[in-house]
Amino acid sequence: xxxxxxxxxxxxxxxxxxxxxxxxxxxxxxxxxxxxxxxxxxxxxxxxxxxxxxxxxxxxxxxxxxxxxxxxxxxxxxxx
Numbered sequence: 001x002x003x004x005x006x007x008x009x010x011x012x013x014x015x016x017x018x019x020x021x022x023x024x025x026x027x028x029x030x031x032x033x034x035x036x037x038x039x040x041x042x043x044x045x046x047x048x049x050x051x052x053x054x055x056x057x058x059x060x061x062x063x064x065x066x067x068x069x070x071x072x073x074x075x076x077x078x079x080x
Contacts, residue, residue, distance in 0.1 A: 009061070011028050011029065013065075013069065014026070015077070019077075023040065024038070026073075030050075035055065035058065037058070042062055
């Protein structure tokens with residue numbers, strides 16, 4: 001599960017190799033909490049433990065770092 005570099009902070013942004021057949025998305029983890037956001041458009045797919053405030057914070061990070069996330073997705077999964 002490759003971690004996306006260049007996104008510092010308390011969250012881990014990553015992809016799962018077996019998810020490359022799904023639409024572009026990113027997983028986010030902190031401690032035992034995890035969520036998944038679709039990237040086009042940016043929408044929450046699922047959430048296990050994050051508060052609404054943290055989900056808003058994560059969404060803002062994704063908006064700010066979307067280019068890096070998409071570039072890393074394309075390197076890992078290939079362009080769709």
